[in-house]
Amino acid sequence: MKAVVMAAGEGSRMRSALGASSASKLLYPLLGLPIIERVILAAKRAGIKEFIVVTGYRGEEIERQLGEGRKLGVKIQYAFNQHWPQGNAYSLLSARPFINPGERFFLLMGDHIFEPSLLSSFAEHVAARTAEPSIRHNNKCLHFLAVDSAFCQGLDLDEATKVFFVGKRITSLGKGLQQFNGVDAGVFNFDYSIFFSLEKMIQKSDGSLSSALQIVIEKGKFEAFFFKGYFWQDIDNHSDLQQARHKLLTNLVSEKDGVVSRYLNRRLSLAITSRLSHFGVTPNTISLASFSFCLLSAFLFVRGQNLAAALLAQLASVIDGVDGEIARLKFQESAFGSFFDSILDRYADAILIGGISAALLIKGAASPSAVLLAGFLALTASPFSMLVKEKFVNLTGREYNSFELEGYLSYFPVNRDGRLAIIMLGGLFNQLLGTLILLAILSNLQVVYRFVILRKYFLDVDHY
Structure with a gap:
């Protein structure tokens, strides 16, 4: 299975900590490795070897750092999102030429680190769920999101994308939700049909992925993957960076x-x-x-x-x-x-x-x-x-x-x-x-x- 990695954003909140003329925040070293390399290597440990990195802001620096992925032992291709200031829904749509019709793929955020076991467990869940007769025989195109319903340590709820679910089904998604029972961990699994849904919704949305996904939410095709005991961290500012550092070190015990x-x-x-x-x-x-x-x-x-x-x-x-x-x-x-x-x-x-x-x-x-x-x-x-x-x-x-x-x-x-x-x-x-x-x-x-x-x-x- 392939993974699309979002790496197009500016990361303006992080830049205040790194300096106005700094490189992309995804290249900032976190315990010896650039943040985006940590994301790719964690996914590699979970069994993913092919990546499509969607670039935008200072994308040439990211391409120069990662190259074709040889030094990381993976294959990396690049998609450029010329509309990167407008939101990550456009970034996902930019990856469409690299995904084959009928193919499932993961979507990862370039600034969300996670434990490899989280992704491997997610992959097992997706394989089991999509193999169920009721899903396979009815050709039901399900999409999945890793949801943290335990609200992990160091989580900034003001900035987190919130989730409301009933059973497995996700019914609401967005940063401004007042009623929620989970948080988006930044790891998705999509069927190829997601691109058709994005095309229909992207002009009506604000450009964010959560807004563009409303059509699959309304159709009941968006499910939660619940996980426990695995760490993850969204890195938006210097405080998040320190939390990520703490979690990585603690996980070594x-x-x-x-x-x-x-x-x-x-x-x-x-x-x-x-x-x-x-x-x-x-x-x-x-x-x-x-x-x-x-x-x-x-x-x-x-x-x-x-x-x-x-x-x-x-x-x-x-x-x-x-x-x-x-x-x-x-x-x-x-x-x-x-x-x-x-x-x-x-x-x-x-x-x-x-x-x-x-x-x-x-x-x-x-x-x-x-x-x-x-x-x-x-x-x-x-x-x-x-x-x-x-x-x-x-x-x-x-x-x-x-x-x-x-x-x-x-x-x-x-x-x-x-x-x-x-x-x-x-x-x-x-x-x-x-x-x-x-x-x-x-x-x-x-x-x-x-x-x-x-x-x-x-x-x-x-x-x-």
């Missing part, structure tokens, strides 16, 4: 975070990510940096500089979250990147445990056998934290959710973030042998506990 990451590391890593996003640093480079900090930490433990080693170990833990955050934030996720990070983490863990063990032996530990045993047990069990989760995913196709499957154990510092925090505390309080023993106990306890709960899980699955 993973449900799979361990207890240390959730309550400590993410606060620090998100601050680092928000600053690094403006530079060209890649996720793999950040993974290497985290690995390097672990190497240096192990070296400093061996040298007896426990305080510096402890702080470096915790810094490595924080930076270990930044690579994934940058990858998700800038749409740079890759299978190799995930593999590369996982391999480096396993080596880093082994080197840190080895460094602590070596430090104790060099200093002449009272019980070398205790050091060797604790180090061996910690070293043996530490890779299983990741191995068990990955094996679970391979066998079930489901993400491993520690909080769901492990209960109270998920609050213990047994994942990588927890182990590195223990190493930090052990270094700060100069309790390296205690650190090794605690790592050995907790890591093996986690393996045994996961074995028990997953044995029950798989037996139940096999039974059914």
Whole structure:
């Protein structure tokens, strides 16, 4: 399915924040990517690869930035709306030559960012709804709008396009509605027949899309797609820009975070990510940096500089979250990147445990056998934290959710973030042998506990 992207408007309210001679607001960088690139890349993540960008005001700048879409991994064509000051209904009509008769397409606003899952869920809804026999056999041409009926955080209701719906059917649409129960999220799905409706209504309307859509509303052919839990943001001014920034960063927090990451590391890593996003640093480079900090930490433990080693170990833990955050934030996720990070983490863990063990032996530990045993047990069990989760995913196709499957154990510092925090505390309080023993106990306890709960899980699955 194709997507038409509205990029013709002047964005006058935003220009006051950017400066009178600034480029199109759609080219303003938002955490390292121009706003319009965020829209296109989010749609690409949802499965859309062909785009028609409708330009008008300073359109040549947008074309120069996006080109044919090769750097984004998509195909981009351009339609110019010579009537762009008159409203976005004319912009949509300008895209008609690029849409085939009978073809459905998405319409996106170039200044509305959204979570990719919102669009992919929308596409699934449209496919299911239009496949219903009552719709397919009667050749009923339905059009859809993503409607936020929960009124997301940061919404400016004075500027929002409001929606009133009854059941699925949209009965009113416009900024001036006094009675409304939803808000237009700026994501539409149209049948090709929308162009016929626009031609009939555009001269009678004020040029806005909501005004021109009155004909399909009156015919009962405009339905709402309701969504929950997905973020979106219309960016019209500097305050909206800050809201968008906040939502993008907040969305980087993973449900799979361990207890240390959730309550400590993410606060620090998100601050680092928000600053690094403006530079060209890649996720793999950040993974290497985290690995390097672990190497240096192990070296400093061996040298007896426990305080510096402890702080470096915790810094490595924080930076270990930044690579994934940058990858998700800038749409740079890759299978190799995930593999590369996982391999480096396993080596880093082994080197840190080895460094602590070596430090104790060099200093002449009272019980070398205790050091060797604790180090061996910690070293043996530490890779299983990741191995068990990955094996679970391979066998079930489901993400491993520690909080769901492990209960109270998920609050213990047994994942990588927890182990590195223990190493930090052990270094700060100069309790390296205690650190090794605690790592050995907790890591093996986690393996045994996961074995028990997953044995029950798989037996139940096999039974059914």
